[in-house]
Amino acid sequence: MSDSIRPISDGVTPPTYDGLDAAALARHIGVPMVELFNEVGSTLDIAHARAADGAPAGTFVLADAQTAGRGRQGRNWVSESGAGIWLTLIERPTDAAAVDVLSLRVGLHGAHALDRFTPQPIGLKWPNDLYLGDRKLAGILIEARWRERRLDWIAIGFGLNVRAPVGITDVAALGGATSRVGVLAHLVPELRAAAAETGPLRPDELADYARRDIARGRRCRQPMSGTVAGIDATGALLIDTDAGARQARAGSLVLLEEA
Numbered sequence: 001m002s003d004s005i006r007p008i009s010d011g012v013t014p015p016t017y018d019g020l021d022a023a024a025l026a027r028h029i030g031v032p033m034v035e036l037f038n039e040v041g042s043t044l045d046i047a048h049a050r051a052a053d054g055a056p057a058g059t060f061v062l063a064d065a066q067t068a069g070r071g072r073q074g075r076n077w078v079s080e081s082g083a084g085i086w087l088t089l090i091e092r093p094t095d096a097a098a099v100d101v102l103s104l105r106v107g108l109h110g111a112h113a114l115d116r117f118t119p120q121p122i123g124l125k126w127p128n129d130l131y132l133g134d135r136k137l138a139g140i141l142i143e144a145r146w147r148e149r150r151l152d153w154i155a156i157g158f159g160l161n162v163r164a165p166v167g168i169t170d171v172a173a174l175g176g177a178t179s180r181v182g183v184l185a186h187l188v189p190e191l192r193a194a195a196a197e198t199g200p201l202r203p204d205e206l207a208d209y210a211r212r213d214i215a216r217g218r219r220c221r222q223p224m225s226g227t228v229a230g231i232d233a234t235g236a237l238l239i240d241t242d243a244g245a246r247q248a249r250a251g252s253l254v255l256l257e258e259a
Contacts, residue, residue: 017062018181025062028181029188033059039081041067044143044157047088051145051153058192060089062184083163084173085180089156089188091195096151098198101235103128103142105197106156108208109190110138114160117174117183123214126228126237126253130160131214132172137161156191200233215253223251 015021015036026034033055040046043061050059065081093099110130111122114137123131130138141157162180164173174183201209210216215228226241236247 017064018179020181025181025184029185031058031060031188031192032056035059035061037061037063039063039065039067042157043086043088044141044155047090047155047157048143048145051090051155055090057090057092057153060087060188062087080163080165083161083165085158085160085162085183085187087158087184087188089158089191089195090153091156091192092153093151093195093198095198097200099142099144099151099154101201101233102154102156102194103140104201104209104231104235105194105205106140106142106158106191108205108212109194110140110158110187111212113186113190114138114174114183116186117178121212124209124212125214126231127235134214135170135172137172137174154195156195158187158191160187201231201235202233206231206233215255219256220253221256222254223248228253228255 017025017036020028022034022036025036026032035046035050037046040063043063043066046061050061063086066086104127107124107128107130111124114122114130118132120133122137123133125131128140129136138158138160143155143157145152160183161171161173162178162183163176164171210230213230216230218228220226220228220239223237224239224241224246226239226246229238229240229245231237232247236249237253239246239248
């Protein structure tokens with residue numbers, strides 16, 4: 001076993017996560033399998049390896065800490081022990097087209113799960129961030145793997161701050177007294193429900209997103225200059241520019257206030 005993949009167990013004591021071992025956690029949340037780690041480079045890497053070995057849909061990898069958490073556009077970060085929830089969920093959806101909007105659906109479902117733990121509704125920022133007020137609370141990264149042009153599995157990476165990192169003031173956290181196991185019991189079923197959805201975003205989903213959209217009506221400089229007008233059913237970001245309405249399907253959304 002690599003030095004970067006160290007299970008919570010010391011070989012004698014059963015592995016636990018806030019008092020529950022892997023089997024108890026799987027039963028509590030209602031999933032077929034949980035893999036627990038004390039520290040990994042990235043839970044996404046472990047999940048892909050397990051999925052390639054045939055891990056069933058609903059399996060998720062959970063780490064107390066990450067040394068090389070992975071984000072969009074190759075960004076890496078360190079996830080401190082006990083400071084949050086760092087997980088990757090394996091799913092095997094049948095509708096490959098729905099992968100195009102899966103990050104947005106995961107955001108919506110994740111927001112529904114987390115609303116009960118926050119003093120105000122969770123906000124969303126295209127394409128993969130959850131906000132509490134004006135600060136980022138959680139991030140999503142979706143990675144798909146294909147076999148002979150057929151979608152084989154998806155890995156849903158979800159990182160959530162429970163305790164605010166020391167010395168960092170521009171991120172939000174649920175609060176140190178929040179039960180991570182309690183959050184997982186609500187969050188993981190919602191992530192699974194998001195992965196089970198099919199087709200483009202429905203009108204009710206678009207309306208829900210619009211209510212939570214922290215960028216709508218604000219000026220942005222990336223992925224192009226203009227005013228954010230929302231998203232469409234295909235997951236594209238809508239931007240009103242000086243040259244007219246435009247769509248963006250990739251890149252990062254950078255608001256002028258964040259420059």
